[in-house]
Amino acid sequence: MKLSELKNYQREQYQFRLRLGVAALVVLFCFGLLLARLFHLQVLRYDHYQTLAENNRISLVPVAPNRGLILDRNGVVMAHNFFAYTLEITPSKVDNVEAVIAELAKIIEITPNDRKQFKKFRDQSHSFESIPLRTHLNETEAARFAVNRYRFSGVEIKSRLFRHYPQGKLGSHLLGYINRINDADMKVLEKSGDISNYKGSDHIGKDGLEESYERQLHGTTGFQQVEIDADGHAVRVLSSTPPIPGDNLVLSIDSKLQDIAEKAFGNRRGALVALNPANGEVLALVSMPTFDPNLFVDGIDSENWKLLNGSLDKPLINRTIKGTYPPGSTFKPFVAMAGLENDKRAPPFSISDPGFFTLPGSSHRYRDWKPEGHGHVDIQRAITVSCDTFFYGLALDLGIDRLAGFLKHFGFGQKTGIDIGGERSGLMPTPEWKAKRWKQKWYPGETVITGIGQGYTLVTPLQLAYATAMLANNGTAIKPHLVTSIQQSLNGVTTPLPIETVDRVPLKSEHMDLVRQGMVDVTRPGGTAASIGAGATYSIAAKTGTAQVVGIKQGEKYNASALDERHRDHALLVAYAPAEAPRIALAIIIENGGHGGSAAGPIARQAMDYYLLGKEPLPPVETPDAATENLPND
Amino acid sequence: MIKFWLKQATHHLDRFLLGMLLLVILIALFVLYSASGQSLAQIGRQVANLGVALSLMWLVSNIPPQRLESIAMPAYVLGVLLLIGVFLFGDVSKGARRWLDLGVARIQPSEMMKLAVPMMLAWYFARREASLRLADYGIASLMLAIPMGLVLKQPDLGTALLIGASGFYVLFLAGLSWRLMLGLGLAGAAAMPLVWNLMHDYQRKRVLILLDPSQDPLGAGYHTIQATIALGSGGLAGKGWLHGTQAQLDFLPERHTDFIFAVFGEEFGLLGISLLLVMFLLIIGRGLYIAANAQSMFSRLLAGSITLTFFTYAFVNMGMVSGILPVVGVPLPLISYGGTSLVTLLIAFGMLMSIQTHKKLVSN
Numbered sequence: 001m002k003l004s005e006l007k008n009y010q011r012e013q014y015q016f017r018l019r020l021g022v023a024a025l026v027v028l029f030c031f032g033l034l035l036a037r038l039f040h041l042q043v044l045r046y047d048h049y050q051t052l053a054e055n056n057r058i059s060l061v062p063v064a065p066n067r068g069l070i071l072d073r074n075g076v077v078m079a080h081n082f083f084a085y086t087l088e089i090t091p092s093k094v095d096n097v098e099a100v101i102a103e104l105a106k107i108i109e110i111t112p113n114d115r116k117q118f119k120k121f122r123d124q125s126h127s128f129e130s131i132p133l134r135t136h137l138n139e140t141e142a143a144r145f146a147v148n149r150y151r152f153s154g155v156e157i158k159s160r161l162f163r164h165y166p167q168g169k170l171g172s173h174l175l176g177y178i179n180r181i182n183d184a185d186m187k188v189l190e191k192s193g194d195i196s197n198y199k200g201s202d203h204i205g206k207d208g209l210e211e212s213y214e215r216q217l218h219g220t221t222g223f224q225q226v227e228i229d230a231d232g233h234a235v236r237v238l239s240s241t242p243p244i245p246g247d248n249l250v251l252s253i254d255s256k257l258q259d260i261a262e263k264a265f266g267n268r269r270g271a272l273v274a275l276n277p278a279n280g281e282v283l284a285l286v287s288m289p290t291f292d293p294n295l296f297v298d299g300i301d302s303e304n305w306k307l308l309n310g311s312l313d314k315p316l317i318n319r320t321i322k323g324t325y326p327p328g329s330t331f332k333p334f335v336a337m338a339g340l341e342n343d344k345r346a347p348p349f350s351i352s353d354p355g356f357f358t359l360p361g362s363s364h365r366y367r368d369w370k371p372e373g374h375g376h377v378d379i380q381r382a383i384t385v386s387c388d389t390f391f392y393g394l395a396l397d398l399g400i401d402r403l404a405g406f407l408k409h410f411g412f413g414q415k416t417g418i419d420i421g422g423e424r425s426g427l428m429p430t431p432e433w434k435a436k437r438w439k440q441k442w443y444p445g446e447t448v449i450t451g452i453g454q455g456y457t458l459v460t461p462l463q464l465a466y467a468t469a470m471l472a473n474n475g476t477a478i479k480p481h482l483v484t485s486i487q488q489s490l491n492g493v494t495t496p497l498p499i500e501t502v503d504r505v506p507l508k509s510e511h512m513d514l515v516r517q518g519m520v521d522v523t524r525p526g527g528t529a530a531s532i533g534a535g536a537t538y539s540i541a542a543k544t545g546t547a548q549v550v551g552i553k554q555g556e557k558y559n560a561s562a563l564d565e566r567h568r569d570h571a572l573l574v575a576y577a578p579a580e581a582p583r584i585a586l587a588i589i590i591e592n593g594g595h596g597g598s599a600a601g602p603i604a605r606q607a608m609d610y611y612l613l614g615k616e617p618l619p620p621v622e623t624p625d626a627a628t629e630n631l632p633n634d
Numbered sequence: 635m636i637k638f639w640l641k642q643a644t645h646h647l648d649r650f651l652l653g654m655l656l657l658v659i660l661i662a663l664f665v666l667y668s669a670s671g672q673s674l675a676q677i678g679r680q681v682a683n684l685g686v687a688l689s690l691m692w693l694v695s696n697i698p699p700q701r702l703e704s705i706a707m708p709a710y711v712l713g714v715l716l717l718i719g720v721f722l723f724g725d726v727s728k729g730a731r732r733w734l735d736l737g738v739a740r741i742q743p744s745e746m747m748k749l750a751v752p753m754m755l756a757w758y759f760a761r762r763e764a765s766l767r768l769a770d771y772g773i774a775s776l777m778l779a780i781p782m783g784l785v786l787k788q789p790d791l792g793t794a795l796l797i798g799a800s801g802f803y804v805l806f807l808a809g810l811s812w813r814l815m816l817g818l819g820l821a822g823a824a825a826m827p828l829v830w831n832l833m834h835d836y837q838r839k840r841v842l843i844l845l846d847p848s849q850d851p852l853g854a855g856y857h858t859i860q861a862t863i864a865l866g867s868g869g870l871a872g873k874g875w876l877h878g879t880q881a882q883l884d885f886l887p888e889r890h891t892d893f894i895f896a897v898f899g900e901e902f903g904l905l906g907i908s909l910l911l912v913m914f915l916l917i918i919g920r921g922l923y924i925a926a927n928a929q930s931m932f933s934r935l936l937a938g939s940i941t942l943t944f945f946t947y948a949f950v951n952m953g954m955v956s957g958i959l960p961v962v963g964v965p966l967p968l969i970s971y972g973g974t975s976l977v978t979l980l981i982a983f984g985m986l987m988s989i990q991t992h993k994k995l996v997s998n
Contacts, residue, residue, distance in 0.1 A: 027942075033958065053880055060851055060856075
């Protein structure tokens with residue numbers, strides 16, 4: 001070894017040992033820290049922990065929080081809680097569950113349905129969990145069990161909180177419901193880290209507001225430190241952290257308006273969405289038929305489930321956000337706006353309508369709903385009389401890309417972002433979409449029919465209402481929402497939720513005037529929905545629409561009465577009022593309802609009369625059958 | 635004759651280290667008997683684990699450090715490949731993907747990396763000994779980060795932490811500059827608020843619960859609360875063997891594995907714990923002594939890293955049980971029930987012994 005190398009080696013060795021020394025100091029320091037901590041625990045705090053261990057059998061019992069209330073805009077309760085007695089069995093503490101149930105049935109009524117429910121819950125739960133056999137025991141039943149209690153170990157009467165929807169079927173789709181927590185919910189809770197907050201809870205929100213505002217509604221679970229005797233019974237509460245009840249939701253919904261609208265539908269299927277165009281508040285969100293969410297609270301029984309889930313009317317589907325329909329002629333005001341804003345068809349432009357439209361170099365006739373045509377039509381009259389020919393030409397002139405690009409601003413083909421889940425985005429077709437979805441090229445004829453809301457275009461009732469509200473609000477789109485503010489249950493402090501502006505299209509006021517005037521004339525004598533406007537003290541802007549359910553061949557005539565009810569056209573209507581200073585915008589779809597003006601018009605009028613004038617409809621509500629009336633087809 | 639063979643066979647065992655290890659292991663069996671609810675069957679299984687682990691330790695102690703050095707890189711590469719295998723085809727158990735089924739046997743490659751990583755890094759620094767530059771630390775960090783990331787992904791925070799520690803110790807002992815460590819430490823601290831802002835609410839909640847388990851007394855905090863009660867009520871002298879109420883009455887979760895230290899502390903008190911700490915210190919001290927007197931760069935770094943990793947193991951476990959560190963799944967070395975980590979640990983001690991007993995006589 002050379003000297004320099006040796007030196008180098010020695011220096012390295014020295015440095016290494018220095019580092020080892022530092023590490024050794026760290027080791028000593030850490031062990032010292034540990035000793036200090038243990039000295040603290042085992043010597044200084046010995047008495048404290050000694051007591052804890054002595055009583056140990058201290059057990060932490062979760063205390064479930066009260067779920068928040070749901071109130072409408074006027075404070076009407078739409079969801080609340082009440083206490084009720086339940087008879088519960090802990091299977092692990094019982095030798096023969098069947099025998100115990102048979103014995104219990106002698107003193108308390110237990111229906112076959114209760115047994116079925118119990119079996120279902122038992123299969124989903126751990127054997128050490130307490131499982132309800134009967135709910136809503138009355139005082140007499142509770143007392144009768146109390147007397148016999150000594151005979152039933154492992155059986156208990158518990159007081160549990162139940163969710164109740166006092167309005168029954170009213171607004172069930174927007175409220176949603178709660179249901180027992182199942183394995184899938186557990187996994188989700190575990191993943192989100194909320195599982196320990198659900199230690200005392202049996203239920204979780206499913207669907208609607210109950211689901212989307214679960215976090216706010218649920219509250220924070222409290223817990224009690226309880227001393228437990230050898231049999232596991234609580235002897236004394238040592239300390240308790242009370243639960244924090246869930247927050248209350250204050251809705252923008254007017255339950256009276258909701259009720260009037262639901263009743264106006266009668267037994268017809270469909271949807272209505274009413275918005276305040278100025279701030280995006282949802283005033284009514286109607287999906288018909290509805291169902292009673294109270295059925296779900298204790299776990300729905302199989303008969304009711306079959307009835308609801310198997311029904312052809314699909315009452316469980318929230319049509320306002322999940323139903324997608326061709327917009328039909330309700331699309332025309334938006335197409336007209338697209339034309340005007342792109343410098344097409346501004347007055348004095350007009351066409352002479354022969355009753356059909358043909359593409360250059362083709363003999364295929366795109367028919368107007370009025371076979372003889374509308375004569376001379378400018379853009380305003382085109383809206384009023386719903387002139388198909390005018391909009392065929394306009395759509396073709398704009399081209400699909402420009403049309404779709406503009407209409408996207410009105411929210412077509414996109415989710416509105418309403419504060420309940422499951423919303424569908426509808427469809428605003430484009431050549432790229434078609435190439436991707438169908439691997440086919442786009443044909444000009446498809447642009448032509450997009451101009452009158454037919455073809456691939458699909459909208460949800462909410463989207464239609466949203467677009468109408470935007471039109472009414474001079475091009476400013478505000479995210480629709482059901483909850484306006486959140487109220488803390490303990491102190492009543494109310495926090496309003498922010499109003500979110502989604503898009504702002506600088507629509508020219510002369511264009512707005514044209515479209516509005518066209519829509520106002522719709523509700524005047526000679527318009528397609530003259531009946532809505534009849535006798536109204538305020539002016540209404542509206543547009544009717546009809547969406548085909550089955551296609552009609554060239555040269556064939558649509559004959560409503562000859563068609564099966566479920567193959568009849570869907571009736572649509574969009575409207576806002578008062579036309580000059582809109583306070584309400586709405587969209588209505590009546591499935592297989594026939595003509596938009598005659599079927600949906602009266603519903604719209606009743607809703608607006610109530611909301612704007614406080615006028616309630618006179619019972620009973622008549623439901624005119626549109627198909628038999630000889631009205632314009634569009 | 636027999637004496638000669640015995641001498642040959644134990645020639646490479648470090649007497650002092652062996653003695654201390656056996657003493658701790660003996661105590662561990664008593665604690666385990668208590669913690670397992672006086673189950674002889676469990677003691678039997680642990681004794682079998684010990685048999686395997688001690689034999690492997692003996693075997694490894696007979697391998698000269700030069701041989702260990704020559705297999706460092708292949709072992710590391712194999713380990714990383716196996717970890718990638720786990721990532722792609724591993725078996726999921728208890729929510730984590732840790733095991734790889736090779737048809738003949740199921741193996742846990744992350745365990746092997748606890749040794750392969752410090753070996754690899756020590757090998758790397760030994761090779762670069764003459765011309766060590768800053769970039770070498772960067773390369774070494776990368777070699778450390780790859781297996782660590784893969785293990786974190788499984789997810790196995792405890793093992794990743796130990797692998798990380800074992801690698802860091804090599805870097806540290808190889809002379810990573812103080813200024814750089816300080817700089818990186820400060821940069822890390824400065825990045826915290828940024829990371830915090832990027833996290834989701836539920837992730838923040840998890841971090842907060844990790845740092846302060848008492849926020850979640852029904853969930854993650856339950857272990858810590860019960861362990862603290864067990865330790866505190868043990869007092870100075872303990873409640874006596876088999877007399878810990880927390881342990882015997884089922885209040886302590888995972889009491890024969892990760893939380894066995896609470897059983898020990900409850901039954902033997904602060905005095906018992908102090909004795910255990912002293913024994914641990916003697917083992918660590920012997921390890922550092924071996925490192926300080928090792929003859930090659932490789933064996934020096936490896937011995938130092940093994941010893942300090944053992945310390946980390948022990949400190950992290952005792953710290954989490956007594957509530958000064960967050961709860962991560964790290965067993966108490968030599969004492970917790972389980973074969974896998976015991977085997978790794980004793981193989982590591984075998985390496986230490988090999989380093990100590992294969993010294994050539996040099997005169998200078």
